[in-house]
Amino acid sequence: MTEETITIKKESIWKYSTFILVALLIIVLFVFLGKDNTPTTGNVVAPDDSVVPGVKAATIDDDAILGEKDAPVTIIEFSDYQCPFCRKFWTETFPQIKKDYIDSGKVNMVFRDFPLDFHQAALPAAQAAECVREKGGDSAYWKMHDKMFAEQNKLDSGRENGAVTKTITFGESDIISWAKELGYDIGDCLKSGKYISEVQKDQADGAAAGVQGTPAFFVNGKLLSGAQPYSAFKQAIDAELS
Numbered sequence: 001m002t003e004e005t006i007t008i009k010k011e012s013i014w015k016y017s018t019f020i021l022v023a024l025l026i027i028v029l030f031v032f033l034g035k036d037n038t039p040t041t042g043n044v045v046a047p048d049d050s051v052v053p054g055v056k057a058a059t060i061d062d063d064a065i066l067g068e069k070d071a072p073v074t075i076i077e078f079s080d081y082q083c084p085f086c087r088k089f090w091t092e093t094f095p096q097i098k099k100d101y102i103d104s105g106k107v108n109m110v111f112r113d114f115p116l117d118f119h120q121a122a123l124p125a126a127q128a129a130e131c132v133r134e135k136g137g138d139s140a141y142w143k144m145h146d147k148m149f150a151e152q153n154k155l156d157s158g159r160e161n162g163a164v165t166k167t168i169t170f171g172e173s174d175i176i177s178w179a180k181e182l183g184y185d186i187g188d189c190l191k192s193g194k195y196i197s198e199v200q201k202d203q204a205d206g207a208a209a210g211v212q213g214t215p216a217f218f219v220n221g222k223l224l225s226g227a228q229p230y231s232a233f234k235q236a237i238d239a240e241l242s
């Protein structure tokens with residue numbers, strides 16, 4: 001009798017223990033699956049008031065705008081002044097976009113820097129544009145933008161004080177002289193490196209938005225990669241305007 005009672009109690013304990021373990025497992029799974037696993041650090045850029053509709057990571061930030069600020073379509077370009085494909089876009093596609101959409105107030109454009117590591121002059125060029133903007137505003141920025149793309153194919157011997165210090169495409173001495181042609185002395189600004197962090201922020205924001213190469217564009221938040229023909233931009237823009 002005693003043995004039978006003990007056996008019943010052991011079976012009861014096993015059943016209750018199994019029930020408790022299953023219940024704990026369900027609770028743990030519920031908590032884990034319901035947890036918000038969104039990263040709070042790293043390359044995620046929190047949205048702010050300057051976010052273009054539909055965009056989570058690529059923002060206008062505080063960069064220069066070409067066109068009407070309240071235009072219904074915003075194109076954010078991530079670009080590299082020494083990138084030949086970026087120049088191809090500037091030469092072949094940008095003028096038509098400007099004529100058909102920017103000048104008519106339907107589109108505005110924001111240029112953000114994404115200097116590639118293997119382009120030695122891309123970082124100085126990006127800083128130079130910001131130095132010009134500091135002195136002359138957004139209109140001056142875009143003039144410098146156009147000047148640098150127009151002169152991209154020139155080589156700079158880098159002669160300073162009679163000594164050859166470097167030989168790179170599109171070097172600092174050329175950049176400074178191009179700014180002077182536009183009426184801006186940016187020598188001290190460029191050498192100070194005051195806009196390096198600004199350029200680096202652009203690059204980080206681009207990477208967070210999925211940019212992997214240049215040029216890359218966001219048309220109201222929709223990614224359009226590469227030096228696409230005008231027809232591709234027209235289709236993307238018209239879709240946003242319809």
